[in-house]
Amino acid sequence: MFTSQEEWDRGYADGCRYRQLGDSERTLLATHVPAPDAGRALDVGCGVGELAAHLAGLGYAVDAVDWSETALAEARTRHREAARWLRLDVEGDDWSPLHAGGYDLITLRFVAPFLNARDRTLHMLGRRLRPGGTLVVITPLAADTPAERRGIALDEDELEALRNRWAIAERHDTEGLAFLVLRSPRRNEATAQDSPLGVGKQATPSSTRNGEATATASLREHHFHLLGRYYGQVESGRKTVEVRVATPDKAAVDAGDAIVFHDRDSGRELDIVVKRVTPYASFEELLSGEDSSRIDPDAAREELLVKLRSIYPPDKEALGPLAFEFDHRPGRPGHSLPMTPSQYAQTVPHHTVYGCLYVRDEHDRPIQLRSVYGSRLWQFPGGNLDTQGEDPFQTSLREAFEETGLEIDPGTPKLLLTHFLHAGPRLPLNKVGFIFDGGRLTTDQLRRIRLDAAEHDLWAVHDLDGWRQLMAPLAFTRLDAVERARLGEGPAYLITHT
CATH class of the missing domain: 3.90.79.10 (Nucleoside Triphosphate Pyrophosphohydrolase)
Structure with missing residues (x-):
């Protein structure tokens, strides 16, 4: 079982390959995850690109990632423009090269057993799904795998634990493989283990503004105070990631919630919609996983690390840093949410x-x-x-x-x-x-x-x-x-x- 990028590169160079995509797998993909209009897919651990090319044939625009440049070189040669081929370690690299608008389908074929932090990584991938999106895990079964190769497979307990983290989970067994179709990650269960607090994040009550209740129970409102210079960065659109630590109130924020930023200097305020919340073990890990220019566009990475630690002493950092990614759509009642670019395009003359x-x-x-x-x-x-x-x-x-x-x-x-x-x-x-x-x-x-x-x-x-x-x-x-x-x-x- 390979454990490093060098070993994977050497293995691909020596001709090691996983088995080809089977007819039953193709049928399950066509049946359970047909490509929607303008559908976009992410193939994690794409190897030499067979699955990514097949998804492109189904009608998806495909991003295909792998940490082996040797595998990607072969994928580019064999399948050319079928996908956007990206060198990326999903557990250690910055995800900014991925499509910012998320994916309708994310696939991991023969990948899940190799993830060092499987639950956390799959949960973070789940946050990249568009509404109604699907994560598909295809993996060998431990019961059908020789003991010396146990590391490439999942057993029944591991499969059950994985399924329990999703509100909708279907399992199909085919040709010695488990084919999992997963939708709607369970937020509280999935984040409880990820959270340094060790407890599930509790939902906060819906807030009111000017006597009006929030439009839906899912659009909850949270309040963050910023110094004037950081408020200005948000207001100008230059800052799109805010960093806090997982205190109970901050740990309760989830994607889709509204954050109201308050300018400490002027009392002004503006509200945004959270696109993503990503937990990290330390500020070093956070700055390795995030684009620091989106956190503070006026500071170098090293300077930013010093600033964060001047704000949060070690006992606070130990709670676990959180990165809140947002766009600049208003999120509170009375502020209409603008249309997506694709929706707007349908309203104007072509x-x-x-x-x-x-x-x-x-x-x-x-x-x-x-x-x-x-x-x-x-x-x-x-x-x-x-x-x-x-x-x-x-x-x-x-x-x-x-x-x-x-x-x-x-x-x-x-x-x-x-x-x-x-x-x-x-x-x-x-x-x-x-x-x-x-x-x-x-x-x-x-x-x-x-x-x-x-x-x-x-x-x-x-x-x-x-x-x-x-x-x-x-x-x-x-x-x-x-x-x-x-x-x-x-x-x-x-x-x-x-």
Whole structure:
């Protein structure tokens, strides 16, 4: 049984592998954890990436983590972009590389027996689940495992203890494996052992404000006082983690609760919603597991450790530090919770975006390509922004190359026209276009134009009067506006109603 990163690297390099994902496991995954829309999964201990790639095939966006770089190198080679491959020790490293918005599914296949602090680690992973999310543990059974390999399996007592920490726990036995489907971690039972207090965290009563009860019993209210400089960091959005120790009142705070921060200097207050509460054994461990710039963006890690210990003497630190992660959504009654980004995106008009190059011959006569689609419009080289990570200028360069075979490099982008097209019968979306000066093409460059026959069947050069005769009035309006903008005579903004 491997116990260090070096041993795992050596084992993978020597060809050691766990058994391949079986058909029954695939069936259980498809049955119990089908991918929701925009579903996101985390595969812990991904090894060479077989399970992560399978989850991607089910429709999840996958983060796959392992502490063996040798395994990850093979996973990247075999499965390429199926997942975001991350070198991470979930029990010892900072979790900031993980997706901040949480996961719909977290999987641990042949991993749980190797965790040194299994209960605490699984509880912390449970906090990363989105509402309704699922944690799946797949593990060999000790009863079916040779004694010399007992360390890679869980026995019935260990499985039962693990299941008892979740409100919903299903077990399926398949091909000598236990397949656990776990939902809704039990907060009090799970945190009792994690808490340095050694007792379950007791729920505090719902608070009231201005005579109004909290909207739901789960959104409880807690009050933290901050010095003015730290309050300002929260107010500005720079500070997103607060550190306290597990006194009974602080140990009672849980994800989803509201914290009201009070400025000791001015008496001002603001409220936030807790996203995560993570317990640690010491301040050193906390600063190894958290991004210190999110705790105090104006202090170095070493300085922060000194400050924390000046506030909390050893007997207080012994209670156990707690890291409270939060965003800046208001949480109290009367403060409406804003929509998530995905919810907000559904409320605003959607647009498409295009980028084009305005190119001319050596006599400054415009060059256009004739489309093979529909009414065979004359177009500038360019196209829709449909590649992740591109901006409109990069799109115009890429599309121009794909459509003409020419690598056009006009240098520093010069925007001639911003074009807004209202949605119409042909296209039910608004469109925003950016037309850049592509410069002049030489006679030799014009000879080397090679059209993509799937998009255009002809290119031509004409002066403006010639193009006016060839083009529909609405289409010519754009060409005329671009040319006048190039000469410094016309608008740099055009609105078209289709």
